[in-house]
Amino acid sequence: MMTELSLNVLDVAQNSVKAGATLIEISVLADTAKDRLVIIIKDNGCGMTAEQVSRVTDPFYTTRTTRKVGLGVPFYKFAAESTGGSFSIHSEVGVGTTVTAEFVISHIDRMPLGDMTETMRSLITLNGNIDFLYRYKVDDREFTLDTREFREVLGGIPFDNPEVSEYIKEYLKENKEETDCGVVL
Amino acid sequence: MKSLEELKAIRERMQGQVGLREEDDTVTRVVVGMATCGIAAGARPVLTAFAEGVQEKGIKNVMVTQTGCIGLCKYEPIVEVIQPGKEKVTYIKVTPEKAKEIIDQHLIRGQVVSEYTIK
Known part of the structure; x- marks a missing residue:
């Protein structure tokens, strides 16, 4: 079981990486007045058939061959639904997949969001050939990180270059603080 | 907000420096x-x-x-260290503290930390 929602995000986004996505969009949208936190993970990977989508929340279904269980998506679904929220997957072969999870912020069983900064930095630096569009919104304040902009500025310098990696971390950290003003989700 | x-300043500093390539046989x-198993285990x-x-x-x-x-889910977090010309070393149940030791002993001094490897 995961201890933070940001770990679920890291895990579920790995499916997008394996699906051959070239762009992965991750949105964390909190509305404190409505008491809702919505996390959307959208990719342009290979997508799934309707049959695969119907089985993807079954923990005993997996396409991997190293073990017989696939717990990532079921964990995430349970984390959302146990708060009174919702979970859905929309996918189309050749187009991509969108995973949407909605959480009731004040519910006692809601996991903390956790360290999204480290989740995004890990995803970006480990998958230098994939672009990420990260959006973090709390009520009416928000920021985005678009690796396509970074790539344009950097030329051929990779995201796992230590200085670039540190910049990405600071960019995420500073903008997060300005967006949520220290509110811990 | 970070600009x-x-x-751009990083790019200017880095220009001309050659980065590591995965296929490089000295890496x-x-x-x-x-x-999921690894992430859940830390x-x-x-x-x-x-x-x-x-x-x-x-x-x-080092990459x-x-x-x-x-x-080998029950042994996660698992870390493999693959050095050119040497046998792969598999560390199990790694923590950030053990990682520091592996960096100091194995990556810097070349000594495998055998107490953390798979038996």
Whole structure:
């Protein structure tokens, strides 16, 4: 079981990486007045058939061959639904997949969001050939990180270059603080 | 808000420097398992510890990368150290503290930390 929602995000986004996505969009949208936190993970990977989508929340279904269980998506679904929220997957072969999870912020069983900064930095630096569009919104304040902009500025310098990696971390950290003003989700 | 100007400054500093390439046969690879089992067991802070440790100590020719599940979920977080011309070393149940030791002993001094390897 995961201890933070940001770990679920890291895990579920790995499916997008394996699906051959070239762009992965991750949105964390909190509305404190409505008491809702919505996390959307959208990719342009290979997508799934309707049959695969119907089985993807079954923990005993997996396409991997190293073990017989696939717990990532079921964990995430349970984390959302146990708060009174919702979970859905929309996918189309050749187009991509969108995973949407909605959480009731004040519910006692809601996991903390956790360290999204480290989740995004890990995803970006480990998958230098994939672009990420990260959006973090709390009520009416928000920021985005678009690796396509970074790539344009950097030329051929990779995201796992230590200085670039540190910049990405600071960019995420500073903008997060300005967006949520220290509110811990 | 952090500006893209700082990123431009990094590019100017880095221009002309050649980065590591995976196919380079002098590169040591540190591979962290990042499937559900690994992440749930704490792979993310381990990965960060390796990436930051390698940077802090200024170790050259080391690349920190990820892999999926290798089927030994109960031993996660698993870290493999693959050095050119040497047998692969598999560390199990790694923590950020153990990662620091592995960096100091194995990556810098070349001594395998055998108490953390798979038996």
